[in-house]
């Protein structure tokens with residue numbers, strides 16, 4: 372049985388003190404209990420990683436929101452995969468649409484970051500998703516196929532086992548307009564089918580695929596009830612410990 376995951380992406384929010392407070396509140400709620408087979412991850416800003424690691428119990432995983440495309444060197448302001456690992460994180464979000472759109476990250480760059488993450492013992496949370504005009508033009512499956520083929524599928528099967536895929540339609544991120552349960556299931560099933568085609572039925576069955584895009588306590592139960600939706604990558608709602616815990620308990 373695949374594990375379920377709920378991961379909170381805090382983006383460019385919270386000071387260190389606010390972040391520690393939020394992580395402590397998530398800790399307290401998670402300590403009350405978790406649904407069976409569910410893992411929880413939080414992804415605060417880089418500056419918070421080491422401090423929040425000290426606060427979290429072993430029940431909550433820690434992720435960075437990005438990593439540099441190079442292992443080290445003269446790249447002022449960048450944060451490498453090895454630095455992230457040394458701060459105590461176990462996961463890193465890679466290829467989030469905000470990075471692809473606002474920082475021009477290409478599929479090739481994303482693929483390089485995935486490899487660097489894995490080399491440094493970090494599990495990538497690989498994001499893919501189509502824009503609104505791509506959905507309206509009915510080319511969304513092609514868009515996702517390309518992002519997976521160029522960004523992820525040159526990994527060998529063993530390495531892919533350490534990757535979590537997040538399907539995040541860009542038109543649903545931060546807009547309050549989530550994908551319907553049917554739209555999410557269709558795309559998750561399609562992504563699983565692509566994994567099967569490229570690798571094997573077994574790997575496809577084991578692949579964790581999260582949904583992201585305006586997920587909240589009110590819509591999570593319906594989204595998570597789909598057989599190919601293994602949890603969520605949560606933006607806005609993860610900034611409230613209560614809402615985040617509500618989503619976790621939607622399973």
Ligand code: PEP
Pocket residue numbers: 380539543544545546547583584585586604605606607608
């Ligand atoms: C995200 O940015 O990964 C995300 C899913 O954001 P939101 O939940 O705010 O739509």
